[in-house]
Amino acid sequence: MREHSDRQSQWNDSYLVNEVWLASQGVQQFLGTARRYRWLLATVCALIWSAGLTAAYDEYATTYESHATIWVLQASAEMAASIADQPDIPLVNTAASQQTELLTQLLQTRSFVRDVVERTSLRSDLAAAADERKFLDTTRKHFRVQTLGTNLMSVAFTAHDPTTPFEMVSAALAVREERVAKARVDSSSILSTLYQREFDVAQAQARDAQQKFDAWVAGHEEPVSDIDEHERAQLRLTLDLAQVRLNDLKGRMDRAVLAPTLLEVSGLEFQIVDQPRPESVPSGGERSAVMLAAVALASGLMLAAFLAIAGTLLADRVGAPADVRRLAPAKVFAAVPRIAGTKRHDEGDLRMRLAAIAFGDGQLGQKDIGA
Amino acid sequence: MKANGAVMHAFDGIAGRVDALGLRTIGFTSAVLGEGVSTVALGTALALASLRQESVLLIDGNWLQPSLTADAHLESAAGLAECLTRSATVDAVAQRRSGSPLHFLPIGDVATARPTLRTLSSFLAKGIPASTTVVVDLPPALVGESLVLPWAALLDQIFVVLREAATPFPLVRQTLATVGLAAPAQVVINRAIGASAALPAGMLAART
Numbered sequence: 039m040r041e042h043s044d045r046q047s048q049w050n051d052s053y054l055v056n057e058v059w060l061a062s063q064g065v066q067q068f069l070g071t072a073r074r075y076r077w078l079l080a081t082v083c084a085l086i087w088s089a090g091l092t093a094a095y096d097e098y099a100t101t102y103e104s105h106a107t108i109w110v111l112q113a114s115a116e117m118a119a120s121i122a123d124q125p126d127i128p129l130v131n132t133a134a135s136q137q138t139e140l141l142t143q144l145l146q147t148r149s150f151v152r153d154v155v156e157r158t159s160l161r162s163d164l165a166a167a168a169d170e171r172k173f174l175d176t177t178r179k180h181f182r183v184q185t186l187g188t189n190l191m192s193v194a195f196t197a198h199d200p201t202t203p204f205e206m207v208s209a210a211l212a213v214r215e216e217r218v219a220k221a222r223v224d225s226s227s228i229l230s231t232l233y234q235r236e237f238d239v240a241q242a243q244a245r246d247a248q249q250k251f252d253a254w255v256a257g258h259e260e261p262v263s264d265i266d267e268h269e270r271a272q273l274r275l276t277l278d279l280a281q282v283r284l285n286d287l288k289g290r291m292d293r294a295v296l297a298p299t300l301l302e303v304s305g306l307e308f309q310i311v312d313q314p315r316p317e318s319v320p321s322g323g324e325r326s327a328v329m330l331a332a333v334a335l336a337s338g339l340m341l342a343a344f345l346a347i348a349g350t351l352l353a354d355r356v357g358a359p360a361d362v363r364r365l366a367p368a369k370v371f372a373a374v375p376r377i378a379g380t381k382r383h384d385e386g387d388l389r390m391r392l393a394a395i396a397f398g399d400g401q402l403g404q405k406d407i408g409a
Numbered sequence: 410m411k412a413n414g415a416v417m418h419a420f421d422g423i424a425g426r427v428d429a430l431g432l433r434t435i436g437f438t439s440a441v442l443g444e445g446v447s448t449v450a451l452g453t454a455l456a457l458a459s460l461r462q463e464s465v466l467l468i469d470g471n472w473l474q475p476s477l478t479a480d481a482h483l484e485s486a487a488g489l490a491e492c493l494t495r496s497a498t499v500d501a502v503a504q505r506r507s508g509s510p511l512h513f514l515p516i517g518d519v520a521t522a523r524p525t526l527r528t529l530s531s532f533l534a535k536g537i538p539a540s541t542t543v544v545v546d547l548p549p550a551l552v553g554e555s556l557v558l559p560w561a562a563l564l565d566q567i568f569v570v571l572r573e574a575a576t577p578f579p580l581v582r583q584t585l586a587t588v589g590l591a592a593p594a595q596v597v598i599n600r601a602i603g604a605s606a607a608l609p610a611g612m613l614a615a616r617t
Contacts, residue, residue, distance in 0.1 A: 070579065362596050364578065368585045371568055371595035372423035374449055388601055391416050392451045393480040396467070397513065398506045 071349040072342075079345060083338040090334015094327040103322020104203030105194035106211060107186070107312035110134040137308065138185045141193065141214055145181050148174050153213045158205035181210070190311075196322045203322075207314035215308070226295055233291040240287055244280035251277050417455055419601055424456035427542075432565040434533065436470070436545035437597070438557050438588065439570045440580040445599040446570045447476050450546040452601075457542050458511040465542045466503060468514045470524065472556045473548040475516035488517030492536055493528040496521075499536045512541075526559040533563055550584045561591035568597045 072079060144150045151174045155164045160177070167173035182194045195206040251273045258266055362370045427435060437450040454467040468489055469477040478484055483504065491497035492514070503512040522528065537543060545564065550557045561567045569584050581596075588594040 067577065067579070362598070365581055365585060365596065368569070368594060368596050371566075371597055372426055373573075373598040374423060374445075374452070374601045375419055376600045388416065389448045389451070389480070392448065392455065393477075395417065396451055396455055396506065396509070396511055397481040 067350045068346055072346040075346065075349055079342040082345065083342050086338035086341060087334055090337070091331055094331040094334065097330055098323045098327035099320050100198045101196050101320055101323025101326070102198070102200045102203050102317045103194050103196045104207050104314045104317055105182075105192050105312070105322075106207050106310055106314040107190065107192045108134075108137070108211075109309040109311045110137045110189050110191060111307060111309070134187065134189050134191045135185050138183050138191045140218075141183045141191075141210070144214060144217065145178055145183065145210075150213060150217070151178050154206060154209045157209040157212065158202065160202060160206070177206075181206070193314075194322065200318055201316050204314050204316040211310065211314075218308075229294045230291060233287055233294060237284070237287045237291065240280065240283045244277070244284050247273070247277040247280045416452070417459065420449070420452035420456035421460070423449075423453050423597060424460050427453070427457060427566075428460055430566075433539075433541075434543040434545075434564040434566075436547050436557075436560045436564045436567045437570050438547040438550045438561075438567060438584070438594075440551050440576055440584040441549050442474070442552070444549075444570045444572045444576060445601065446549075447471065447546045448601065449568075449570050449597060449599055450544055451477060451480075454511055454544040457544065458509065461542060462510065463540060463542070464510055464512060464538070465544060466499070466512045466514060466537060468543060468545045469516045470545045470556070470560060471516065471548045472519050472523065473553050475519070477513070477546055478515040481513055481515060483513075483515040486515050486517070488515035489524075489532075490517030490519055490522045492517070492532055493522040493524060499532075524556060524559050526562060529559045529563050550587050551580065554587055557588065558591045561588050561594070564592075567592060567594045569594045570597045570599050573598050573600045 148171065152164070152170075155161055155174070155177060164170065164173055180196050182196070183191070185191050193207055193210060195203040195210070197203050197206070251270075254270060254273055258270075262270065362368065435453075437446045437453070439446045451467065454465050458465040467477070469475045470489060471477070478486075478488065481504065486504070487497045487502045491502060492499055497517075499514060502517070503514045505512040533543070543564075545560055547553075547557050547560055547567075550569070557567075567588055569581065569588060571581055585594055585596075
């Protein structure tokens with residue numbers, strides 16, 4: 039058994055050598071086909087590459103990009119602390135990434151993009167568009183909002199004419215500003231209403247405390263006893279507390295209205311460092327141009343490789359005896375015919391039947407050849 | 410039995426031509442694996458045994474993949490390799506089915522010997538009776554050139570088996586050139602099994 043397994047191992051090693059040889063032969067055939075059809079493959083590559091490179095150059099040469107760089111400031115710690123327990127915190131939380139996220143989210147909405155487009159020369163195109171949603175989605179893809187640093191962000195727009203990008207970026211910033219301002223006003227109004235209600239309650243409490251105190255003073259004459267003196271002190275304390283509460287609420291109301299307004303007026307939150315400008319020189323198309331060129335180059339190579347593989351697989355093969363003339367001086371000695379009753383493509387069936395005839399089933403024995 | 414008769418008669422044409430030309434020693438090789446060399450060698454040996462009604466010795470000379478030996482379940486048996494090292498005689502190791510004129514010489518232990526011109530010459534001249542027809546199953550010539558050329562130089566005729574509509578011309582040319590270094594080869598087209606589409610023969614079934 040061990041001898042048997044050793045031999046099987048040797049056969050397997052030999053078979054592995056065969057497989058490696060066949061693999062190298064396959065590569066050689068592939069390279070041979072590529073060499074044989076090199077002009078065809080070169081032509082195919084040239085066509086695809088030239089089309090791709092032309093498109094890439096066209097993209098590069100006709101793309102204009104306008105962008106704005108924005109300096110975003112975090113609210114001061116004092117300012118943030120003073121309103122830390124207030125619900126208007128998001129209004130003064132101005133990290134660049136958050137502003138980027140805010141603008142990106144705004145751009146996801148069709149109403150925002152529509153408002154932006156309405157302010158530019160593209161509004162006629164929008165009006166004429168058969169599918170407004172598709173138009174807005176396409177327009178949205180031309181925006182690029184990115185964070186450049188902890189306090190720096192940029193907004194850019196690309197188009198195939200010099201003026202549209204400038205208009206779109208300017209309009210986007212303006213619409214954003216309006217939306218944020220409106221949100222601030224709404225938020226401040228809600229907050230003011232809340233404080234006003236609390237203020238009214240506190241004011242009523244202070245008035246009530248004052249009336250009680252005044253009534254007590256009117257009903258007692260000096261000198262008062264120790265017990266009355268203690269009661270008067272309690273009434274005064276209640277009155278003082280009500281007035282302190284009243285003053286505190288008044289201060290909060292003022293700050294709630296003033297804090298966002300101060301930030302906005304001072305321009306601390308959202309400073310446009312580089313204003314968008316109409317670009318006279320093509321720019322911003324490098325990335326898409328490179329992408330187009332890369333896709334074209336890869337496609338050309340892949341198609342050429344595919345053709346070479348197909349050519350290798352479909353290479354001329356010996357079909358009929360007449361074909362063997364091409365192998366002269368070799369001749370066809372014979373052709374083994376297709377056998378009726380043998381499954382097509384099933385060599386195992388034929389082989390098994392031949393082996394059964396020749397070897398039987400373990401019925402071989404040693405006999406002299408001359409016998 | 411009728412089906413077996415059809416299988417046997419498929420190789421009558423090639424056996425008839427071998428007989429007509431008086432060839433006594435023939436071998437079959439191919440360009441790559443999967444051309445059906447072993448099948449053609451086996452079928453031809455059977456047809457020759459039937460035609461000539463005399464001893465036919467089928468030798469498994471496929472050092473790379475001795476599938477005939479495997480078919481006969483003689484993987485552990487002594488055979489050609491032992492005959493080449495003279496540690497056994499053909500009479501001692503050749504096997505046959507009772508009543509059949511076909512003898513079979515398995516490959517033996519391939520680690521003990523390799524076929525060389527000298528050992529094969531001695532083996533063919535002294536080990537086999539002159540009246541015996543010898544049919545040798547050989548490995549693909551492009552893969553096992555050194556295992557095929559000594560046989561090609563000594564056999565009466567060597568045949569390159571190619572699968573119809575499957576074997577690429579360049580490989581056949583290369584094979585004929587390789588075998589032709591020793592002796593002119595002739596072509597046997599194997600139609601017994603259909604071509605599996607137009608894939609390279611080497612990528613088809615690995616069985617010879």
